[in-house]
Amino acid sequence: MGGIMYIVLLCCLSTMWVVQGEDPYLFFTWDVTYGTLSPLGVPEQVILINGQFPGPNINSTSNNNVVVNVFNNLDEPLLFHWNGIQQRKNSWQDGVPGTTCPILPGTNFTYKFQVKDQIGSYFYYPSIGMQRASGGFGGLRVNSRLLIPVPYPDPEDDYTVLIGDWYTKSHSALSKFLDSGRSLGRPEGVLLNGKSAKGDGKDEPLFTMKPGKTYKYRICNVGLKNSLNFRIQDHPMKLVEMEGSHVVQNTYDSLDLHVGQCFSVLVVADKEPKDYYMVASTRFTKTILTGKGIMRYANGKGPASPEIPEAPVGWAWSLNQFRSFRWNLTASAARPNPQGSYHYGQINITRTIKLINTVSRGSDKLRYAFNGVSHIDTETPLKLAEYFEMADKVFKYNIISDSPSHDVGNTLIIQPNVLNITFRTFVEIIFENPEKSIQSFHLDGYSFFLVAIEPGTWSPEKRKNYNLLDAVSRHTVQVFPKSWAAIMLTFDNAGMWNVRSELAENRYLGQQLYISVQSPERSLRDEYNIPEGDACLLCGAVKGLPKKKLYSGF
Ligand SMILES: *[C@@H]1O[C@H](CO)[C@@H](O)[C@H](O)[C@H]1NC(C)=O
Ligand SMILES: *[C@@H]1O[C@H](CO)[C@@H](O)[C@H](O)[C@H]1NC(C)=O
Ligand SMILES: *[C@@H]1O[C@H](CO)[C@@H](O)[C@H](O)[C@H]1NC(C)=O
Numbered sequence: 148m149g150g151i152m153y154i155v156l157l158c159c160l161s162t163m164w165v166v167q168g169e170d171p172y173l174f175f176t177w178d179v180t181y182g183t184l185s186p187l188g189v190p191e192q193v194i195l196i197n198g199q200f201p202g203p204n205i206n207s208t209s210n211n212n213v214v215v216n217v218f219n220n221l222d223e224p225l226l227f228h229w230n231g232i233q234q235r236k237n238s239w240q241d242g243v244p245g246t247t248c249p250i251l252p253g254t255n256f257t258y259k260f261q262v263k264d265q266i267g268s269y270f271y272y273p274s275i276g277m278q279r280a281s282g283g284f285g286g287l288r289v290n291s292r293l294l295i296p297v298p299y300p301d302p303e304d305d306y307t308v309l310i311g312d313w314y315t316k317s318h319s320a321l322s323k324f325l326d327s328g329r330s331l332g333r334p335e336g337v338l339l340n341g342k343s344a345k346g347d348g349k350d351e352p353l354f355t356m357k358p359g360k361t362y363k364y365r366i367c368n369v370g371l372k373n374s375l376n377f378r379i380q381d382h383p384m385k386l387v388e389m390e391g392s393h394v395v396q397n398t399y400d401s402l403d404l405h406v407g408q409c410f411s412v413l414v415v416a417d418k419e420p421k422d423y424y425m426v427a428s429t430r431f432t433k434t435i436l437t438g439k440g441i442m443r444y445a446n447g448k449g450p451a452s453p454e455i456p457e458a459p460v461g462w463a464w465s466l467n468q469f470r471s472f473r474w475n476l477t478a479s480a481a482r483p484n485p486q487g488s489y490h491y492g493q494i495n496i497t498r499t500i501k502l503i504n505t506v507s508r509g510s511d512k513l514r515y516a517f518n519g520v521s522h523i524d525t526e527t528p529l530k531l532a533e534y535f536e537m538a539d540k541v542f543k544y545n546i547i548s549d550s551p552s553h554d555v556g557n558t559l560i561i562q563p564n565v566l567n568i569t570f571r572t573f574v575e576i577i578f579e580n581p582e583k584s585i586q587s588f589h590l591d592g593y594s595f596f597l598v599a600i601e602p603g604t605w606s607p608e609k610r611k612n613y614n615l616l617d618a619v620s621r622h623t624v625q626v627f628p629k630s631w632a633a634i635m636l637t638f639d640n641a642g643m644w645n646v647r648s649e650l651a652e653n654r655y656l657g658q659q660l661y662i663s664v665q666s667p668e669r670s671l672r673d674e675y676n677i678p679e680g681d682a683c684l685l686c687g688a689v690k691g692l693p694k695k696k697l698y699s700g701f
């Protein structure tokens with residue numbers, strides 16, 4: 148297998164996939180297995196893709212069709228989620244337990260999706276339980292089509308840096324821990340692309356740069372719990388892209404990446420040719436854990452200085468850094484029109500949904516929730532139950548209120564949590580975090596305008612502080628302790644979409660929900676029919692049922 152990738156045109160493949168036009172196909176074959184590695188010096192079980200940890204990079208271009216044939220050689224069910232890939236009309240391929248049946252051990256399944264009308268730096272990961280704690284993640288990039296100008300010169304090379312906190316216990320040990328009602332506790336270290344430099348002079352470089360050249364680094368926080376500060380000795384970083392948007396190009400000495408977020412930066416190799424450390428260290432923790440990796444100059448002489456640049460302290464710094472992020476209104480989008488041609492600040496809000504971060508208190512088992520409802524996955528994926536018109540047998544819609552009271556956490560219930568949002572409406576979502584620790588929330592299927600993050604609690608008057616001009620369009624939002632954040636978006640992508648805490652413990656213990664967006668017209672213009680045959684597995688209550696084509700026309 149060996150991660151071989153090849154490109155063919157649709158002419159040769161019309162029977163395979165009929166929906167999309169003449170965009171190129173990228174094919175991948177993945178063999179997913181367990182392995183033993185010692186990223187922190189202790190041998191442990193990891194999840195490998197084609198023998199690699201992290202998994203192979205997917206390098207695509209806007210509108211490419213990506214086909215990934217996954218062989219599950221683990222002894223447990225598996226699903227891959229393509230974090231930040233919008234899956235237009237196609238939540239079938241989103242790869243989370245509410246949309247897709249798992250790939251059973253010893254079987255294979257083929258994901259087919261188009262990276263439509265988006266660019267940027269993303270990552271994929273196994274979405275069941277705590278599997279991401281053992282690996283199985285990798286970078287996923289979507290390059291701009293040649294026709295669409297990029298607001299910076301082509302870099303000499305383009306590198307992916309997956310940073311994350313790391314536990315030496317396996318994902319199954321961690322999930323047993325959580326099942327017993329306890330919290331995860333502290334991770335043991337921080338990894339950069341699955342490694343942590345020891346600083347003994349024998350570390351292999353993660354990346355090599357030629358003197359004088361400019362490189363692009365795509366940095367994603369793929370960890371479980373901790374916000375990380377990322378920096379490179381002596382090398383400032385020019386921020387150019389964030390979760391699919393070109394941003395105003397400011398230069399930073401260090402960047403805070405909250406769990407699930409991705410940034411692209413440009414780095415110029417204009418310093419003394421030798422080794423330098425890239426550093427990722429935990430933020431807002433009593434004990435700071437630090438991971439390092441070597442960045443080497445080609446033909447450079449000399450080791451990296453052991454002096455590590457210091458990280459900022461406190462979350463006010465991070466909030467200020469967030470406030471410096473701006474959408475570049477004149478940069479082109481994945482379509483030729485500029486990013487700012489969509490005036491989100493002038494659209495009337497049709498609905499405001501407040502989601503309060505709630506935690507069980509006083510009960511014997513730890514659970515996390517939105518508005519007092521702690522989600523539990525169902526054996527029948529919610530999307531399939533809805534499509535087969537048997538939702539009422541599997542879940543109830545709209546069990547949480549749009550405007551919960553602040554004591555909503557006192558009575559926590561465990562139930563599948565599905566919100567119904569009217570197709571094409573413009574909605575404001577407020578995330579409120581009354582807790583003492585930072586949060587990171589993600590929405591599938593969309594990118595949203597992150598118009599404000601502020602301390603305190605939200606009220607309608609706070610809207611006057613929103614950035615209604617050049618907020619960055621993105622998919623993951625951090626919410627600082629005892630703070631709130633507001634996002635706005637048009638729900639124009641029909642499907643079933645997961646909203647979740649990116650913190651693995653919170654997500655695993657119920658802090659997620661699904662948003663069902665249905666097009667009343669039942670038109671193929673708005674959503675694809677369920678994929679035929681083994682291109683979409685059936686399980687639970689829909690197992691063995693004939694697949695109907697609910698949508699027609701084009
Ligand atoms: C990624 O794809 C782009 C365009 O499809 C290509 O120019 C580039 O060389 C590729 N990069 C890698 C590392 O394969
Ligand atoms: C499983 O892999 C085989 C061999 O590559 C392929 O022909 C088949 O379509 C795959 N099955 C699924 C369900 O993807
Ligand atoms: C925004 O994008 C435009 C168009 O590509 C580019 O010329 C400009 O330099 C960018 N502005 C900033 C501040 O990054």
Ligand SMILES: *[C@@H]1O[C@H](CO)[C@@H](O)[C@H](O)[C@H]1NC(C)=O
Pocket residue numbers: 493494495
């Ligand atoms: C928004 O609402 C205002 C007041 O209700 C109305 O006058 C205006 O036309 C609306 N704007 C749009 C774009 O619908």
Ligand SMILES: *[C@@H]1O[C@H](CO)[C@@H](O)[C@H](O)[C@H]1NC(C)=O
Pocket residue numbers: 544567568569570665667
């Ligand atoms: C959900 O919304 C759609 C329209 O957007 C509507 O047809 C459907 O009846 C709603 N379902 C529930 C259970 O509220």
